[in-house]
Amino acid sequence: MRMAESDAAASPLFDSPIAFIGGGNMARSLIGGLTARGTPPERIRVVDPDADTRAALTRDFGVAAFAHATDAVAGAVTWVLATKPQVMREVCTALADEARSARPLVLSIAAGITAVQLERWLGGDLAIVRTMPNTPALLGAGVTGLYANANVDAAGRAYADALLRSAGDTVWLEAEAQMDAVTAVSGSGPAYVFLLAEAMEAAAVAQGLEADAARTLVQQTVLGAARMLVEDGATPSELRRRVTSPGGTTQAAIEVLEGGGLRTLMGEAIDRATRRGAELAAAND
Ligand SMILES: NC(=O)C1=CN([C@@H]2O[C@H](COP(=O)(O)OP(=O)(O)OC[C@H]3O[C@@H](n4cnc5c(N)ncnc54)[C@H](OP(=O)(O)O)[C@@H]3O)[C@@H](O)[C@H]2O)C=CC1
Numbered sequence: 218m219r220m221a222e223s224d225a226a227a228s229p230l231f232d233s234p235i236a237f238i239g240g241g242n243m244a245r246s247l248i249g250g251l252t253a254r255g256t257p258p259e260r261i262r263v264v265d266p267d268a269d270t271r272a273a274l275t276r277d278f279g280v281a282a283f284a285h286a287t288d289a290v291a292g293a294v295t296w297v298l299a300t301k302p303q304v305m306r307e308v309c310t311a312l313a314d315e316a317r318s319a320r321p322l323v324l325s326i327a328a329g330i331t332a333v334q335l336e337r338w339l340g341g342d343l344a345i346v347r348t349m350p351n352t353p354a355l356l357g358a359g360v361t362g363l364y365a366n367a368n369v370d371a372a373g374r375a376y377a378d379a380l381l382r383s384a385g386d387t388v389w390l391e392a393e394a395q396m397d398a399v400t401a402v403s404g405s406g407p408a409y410v411f412l413l414a415e416a417m418e419a420a421a422v423a424q425g426l427e428a429d430a431a432r433t434l435v436q437q438t439v440l441g442a443a444r445m446l447v448e449d450g451a452t453p454s455e456l457r458r459r460v461t462s463p464g465g466t467t468q469a470a471i472e473v474l475e476g477g478g479l480r481t482l483m484g485e486a487i488d489r490a491t492r493r494g495a496e497l498a499a500a501n502d
């Protein structure tokens with residue numbers, strides 16, 4: 218579902234302060250995406266326990282960074298929960314008093330942790346949007362899955378959508394259960410592509426290519442292929458067919474990948490990651 222930009226622009230949320238709880242890798246990608254695409258840094262506050270992390274966020278993006286969560290959320294109408302699932306319960310219960318009085322729109326980026334858990338830990342009856350972004354958000358080339366609980370009104374949905382659109386595309390889900398699959402596909406997905414790139418580079422070097430040449434060849438191949446996937450309009454299998462001359466080099470390689478069970482392996486990997494999301498929710502309840 219796409220939100221009307223006019224709904225978001227009309228919301229008082231639009232100019233209000235945003236507090237990030239946790240300033241690690243994914244928060245950094247989102248803050249980078251937001252500030253690069255027009256969100257004034259003065260609107261963004263971050264809390265993180267690590268002084269170097271705080272200094273780097275202020276230096277790189279001009280945002281205010283705090284050591285204590287209560288300082289970061291003071292006056293913030295939107296909270297983005299960006300700590301690891303393992304500490305989310307502790308983080309939320311420590312902020313329950315502030316949540317009860319401020320009634321913020323709460324966005325979580327945590328894998329696995331459910332809207333019901335967040336609402337319970339923060340004190341109940343809150344508007345919660347579970348989101349699953351990915352690190353290309355830093356370049357505005359991310360994609361985010363979103364699910365809103367029943368307390369989120371149309372303006373809250375439109376605002377959450379606009380916020381995450383600064384980081385790339387958005388896909389709304391009506392069933393929260395699907396968030397674990399989204400996490401496994403697009404949240405973790407960049408790592409699968411990076412692993413593929415690592416493996417291709419290593420294979421190129423094993424064939425005698427210089428490391429620099431191998432890196433450039435692989436980088437541009439992945440970039441070019443990704444652009445064709447998005448821009449050409451053809452299906453992945455049609456794009457693959459156009460590369461694969463009968464009896465040629467690509468066919469020889471694809472036969473090895475198919476014969477080695479690449480599709481089964483990817484299915485198993487995504488299934489395992491999906492189940493890991495549910496495990497994280499249960500283990501950290
Ligand atoms: N990395 C990714 O690609 C994606 C991650 N996510 C989700 O984003 C969340 C963060 O992941 P990621 O950025 O990779 O992890 P990081 O460990 O890089 O970031 C988490 C940050 O939170 C800090 N932190 C720990 N305790 C607190 C606290 N009590 N209050 C405030 N900050 C605290 C950590 O500090 P310290 O290290 O000092 O403990 C760290 O800087 C996770 O829930 C993950 O599931 C979602 C999509 C993609």
Ligand SMILES: O=C(O)[C@@H]1CCC=N1
Nearest residue numbers: 327328400404405406
């Ligand atoms: O690996 C993780 O658990 C997080 C969630 C998706 C990407 N990184």
